[in-house]
Amino acid sequence: MKIATFNINGVRARLPRILAWLQSREPDVALLQEIKCQDQIFPRTPFEDLGYNVTTHGQKSFNGVAILSKFPLENPHTGLKGDDDDTQARWIEAVVGHRRAVRVCCLYLPNGNPAPSPKYDYKLAWMERLRSRMAELLVLEEPTVVAGDFNVIPQPEDAANPDRWKDDALYLPDTRAAWRWLLNMGYTDAFRAVHPTARAFTFWDFQRRAWQRDDGIRIDHLLLTPQCADLLQDCRIDKDERAQLKPSDHVPIWIEIDA
DNA sequence: ATGCCCTATGCTATAGGA
Numbered sequence: 001m002k003i004a005t006f007n008i009n010g011v012r013a014r015l016p017r018i019l020a021w022l023q024s025r026e027p028d029v030a031l032l033q034e035i036k037c038q039d040q041i042f043p044r045t046p047f048e049d050l051g052y053n054v055t056t057h058g059q060k061s062f063n064g065v066a067i068l069s070k071f072p073l074e075n076p077h078t079g080l081k082g083d084d085d086d087t088q089a090r091w092i093e094a095v096v097g098h099r100r101a102v103r104v105c106c107l108y109l110p111n112g113n114p115a116p117s118p119k120y121d122y123k124l125a126w127m128e129r130l131r132s133r134m135a136e137l138l139v140l141e142e143p144t145v146v147a148g149d150f151n152v153i154p155q156p157e158d159a160a161n162p163d164r165w166k167d168d169a170l171y172l173p174d175t176r177a178a179w180r181w182l183l184n185m186g187y188t189d190a191f192r193a194v195h196p197t198a199r200a201f202t203f204w205d206f207q208r209r210a211w212q213r214d215d216g217i218r219i220d221h222l223l224l225t226p227q228c229a230d231l232l233q234d235c236r237i238d239k240d241e242r243a244q245l246k247p248s249d250h251v252p253i254w255i256e257i258d259a
Numbered sequence: 260a261t262g263c264c265c266t267a268t269g270c271t272a273t274a275g276g277a
Contacts, residue, residue: 013265061267
């Protein structure tokens with residue numbers, strides 16, 4: 001089973017690009033972030049025409065997450081517990097029914113800039129809620145993928161110019177400590193498991209000619225429970241997507257698992 | 260080289276992204 005995550009930066013603006021990517025790479029499951037639209041205007045039909053089941057959790061203008069799956073999507077469920085006042089659409093999960101069922105969780109973690117600020121406080125509080133949910137999932141001892149745009153640069157080697165990010169919400173010590181907590185609980189960073197030392201990025205800013213200078217960061221991640229890590233076959237980044245016409249500023253990253 | 264882009268919005272400026 002091939003499971004991809006892709007921050008598409010607007011599903012309506014990106015539709016032709018996403019469809020071309022789906023047709024060329026044929027992921028079984030695609031976790032999308034920043035759909036930037038409400039559920040009722042999400043363009044379901046073009047995805048269904050490619051054979052995908054679709055479940056979405058959107059809001060007007062910003063944020064929004066979705067799951068596409070060639071296999072049945074069971075028990076879809078949106079939102080992260082722990083803050084009843086949080087109206088931002090950043091979490092959707094479902095169980096993908098297959099030979100071996102796999103739970104997939106699609107997240108769009110808050111950016112948090114500038115730091116310090118209430119936005120950074122929201123990011124850290126969101127990461128605490130994420131830790132609680134991921135701790136619950138760990139207890140189930142099932143193959144589970146928690147993936148998406150984490151807005152976290154884990155280590156210096158995950159940025160072309162780490163010094164530039166030292167005061168940024170994506171790289172501050174508290175952000176990276178919250179990330180490490182997830183790993184220390186027992187989750188596996190799929191990309192690092194397959195490529196322990198590779199210098200690879202998933203995001204290049206639209207500004208400052210970042211793509212042309214390869215000034216990127218690795219912030220889109222797939223975290224696996226032990227039962228899922230045992231099934232891991234491969235993990236790759238579709239870097240070429242960033243060079244296409246009207247690209248997102250992120251590129252897809254995907255795993256192949258024996259499920 | 261702090262090099263100014265891209266999406267969405269009752270829209271010709273502004274907010275948000277990272």
